[in-house]
Amino acid sequence: MIALATEITDQWQLWGTVVAVQANFYQVKLASNSDRLNNIDYLLCTRRTRLKKIGQKVMVGDYVAIEEPDWQDGRGAIADVLSRKTELQRPPIANADLMLLVFALEEPKLDPWQLSRFLVQTEATGLELCLCLNKCDLICESEQKQWQARLTSWGYNAVLISAIQDYGIDNLLSRLQNKIAVVVGPSGVGKSSLINKLIPDANLRVGRVSGKLQRGRHTTRHVELFELPGGGLLADSPGFNQPTINYNPADLALYFPEARSRLANQSCQFSDCLHRDEPNCVVRGDWERYQYYLDFLDQAIAFHKSQQDNPDQESSVKLKFKRSGKVSYEPRLATKKYRRRSRKKKQQNLQELYSDRSINELYDEENY
Ligand SMILES: Nc1nc2c(ncn2[C@@H]2O[C@H](COP(=O)(O)OP(=O)(O)O)[C@@H](O)[C@H]2O)c(=O)[nH]1
Numbered sequence: 556m557i558a559l560a561t562e563i564t565d566q567w568q569l570w571g572t573v574v575a576v577q578a579n580f581y582q583v584k585l586a587s588n589s590d591r592l593n594n595i596d597y598l599l600c601t602r603r604t605r606l607k608k609i610g611q612k613v614m615v616g617d618y619v620a621i622e623e624p625d626w627q628d629g630r631g632a633i634a635d636v637l638s639r640k641t642e643l644q645r646p647p648i649a650n651a652d653l654m655l656l657v658f659a660l661e662e663p664k665l666d667p668w669q670l671s672r673f674l675v676q677t678e679a680t681g682l683e684l685c686l687c688l689n690k691c692d693l694i695c696e697s698e699q700k701q702w703q704a705r706l707t708s709w710g711y712n713a714v715l716i717s718a719i720q721d722y723g724i725d726n727l728l729s730r731l732q733n734k735i736a737v738v739v740g741p742s743g744v745g746k747s748s749l750i751n752k753l754i755p756d757a758n759l760r761v762g763r764v765s766g767k768l769q770r771g772r773h774t775t776r777h778v779e780l781f782e783l784p785g786g787g788l789l790a791d792s793p794g795f796n797q798p799t800i801n802y803n804p805a806d807l808a809l810y811f812p813e814a815r816s817r818l819a820n821q822s823c824q825f826s827d828c829l830h831r832d833e834p835n836c837v838v839r840g841d842w843e844r845y846q847y848y849l850d851f852l853d854q855a856i857a858f859h860k861s862q863q864d865n866p867d868q869e870s871s872v873k874l875k876f877k878r879s880g881k882v883s884y885e886p887r888l889a890t891k892k893y894r895r896r897s898r899k900k901k902q903q904n905l906q907e908l909y910s911d912r913s914i915n916e917l918y919d920e921e922n923y
């Protein structure tokens with residue numbers, strides 16, 4: 556799965572993948588080729604002070620060396636972190652191979668504009684992308700075929716599934732084998748239901764789609780990797796409804812397969828062409844999502860301009876993009892630290908509070 560530099564493997568005998576982070580503890584799933592005692596699969600580890608001193612952080616998905624294992628208590632200490640193949644910030648995960656983007660065909664109704672927002676955001680990670688359309692039990696076969704054909708014209712080969720009716724799950728499992736996959740998508744589309752189906756012991760909370768907004772509540776909070784039955788790891792991520800457009804306007808075309816394929820065969824007259832009204836542009840054309848490209852481009856340009864005008868602005872306000880293409884600013888909520896704690900929170904014991912805090916540090920929830 557992960558190629559190891561031999562000098563590293565020689566130095567340390569015990570390796571594993573961090574599957575969960577809680578406060579200062581790291582749950583590590585031991586690699587199958589490690590020297591293990593008593594068939595122990597997991598060790599709860601701390602991070603060596605030496606790593607803290609050099610500022611080496613440990614993320615979910617990191618491949619780590621463990622020393623001084625205490626097999627009796629299931630404890631150990633992380634002594635080294637293998638350099639990361641990939642690193643995602645939101646959700647914070649190291650070494651992910653694949654983004655599993657989940658949308659529902661119905662409830663909530665599949666919205667091409669919102670789907671495109673997520674597709675672009677997912678494309679921007681540079682990871683392999685698997686688009687999965689859930690709740691196919693709610694629409695008829697001819698509608699399913701229509702969606703599939705439409706997405707093919709966008710450049711995507713969508714996997715249609717029903718988490719509830721167990722349709723298409725095996726097909727999906729085979730695509731995830733031996734990979735670290737990250738589940739993303741808006742709330743209410745069935746991400747938790749799907750993970751529960753793929754990994755029966757995951758037991759994630761399944762939220763009811765809330766009435767007015769037809770959008771499930773924000774029920775999934777912290778990152779954890781779950782083992783897939785056939786090998787591989789899967790991460791759930793908190794539902795997010797509005798991905799931020801914070802990429803370079805010049806890169807946007809590369810996040811649309813339709814534009815990418817045009818640029819693979821020909822080039823525009825100007826190397827810095829933004830594919831709007833420049834002469835001899837090969838991207839501009841009558842492809843379905845070209846208007847979305849133009850809308851997102853305006854937003855990306857507005858975002859960059861707002862950052863140049865006021866570099867500190869990002870920390871105090873959040874840009875909100877409306878479908879009309881208009882941009883508005885709204886104040887960010889105060890950071891967790893300054894929000895009033897609910898009574899329930901106060902009653903939590905210290906251990907829970909600490910673990911909660913570490914999760915909030917990992918997540919900047921306002922960015923979802
Ligand atoms: N009809 C139908 N409903 C589903 C399916 N998968 C999930 N749901 C329902 O959709 C709602 C939201 O599911 P949940 O897994 O919490 O979505 P999440 O917010 O994306 O994690 C729940 O009421 C589920 O029972 C499906 O395949 N078909």
Ligand SMILES: [Mg+2]
Nearest residue numbers: 746747774775
């Ligand atoms: Mg969920």
Ligand SMILES: [Zn+2]
Nearest residue numbers: 823828830836
């Ligand atoms: Zn162009």
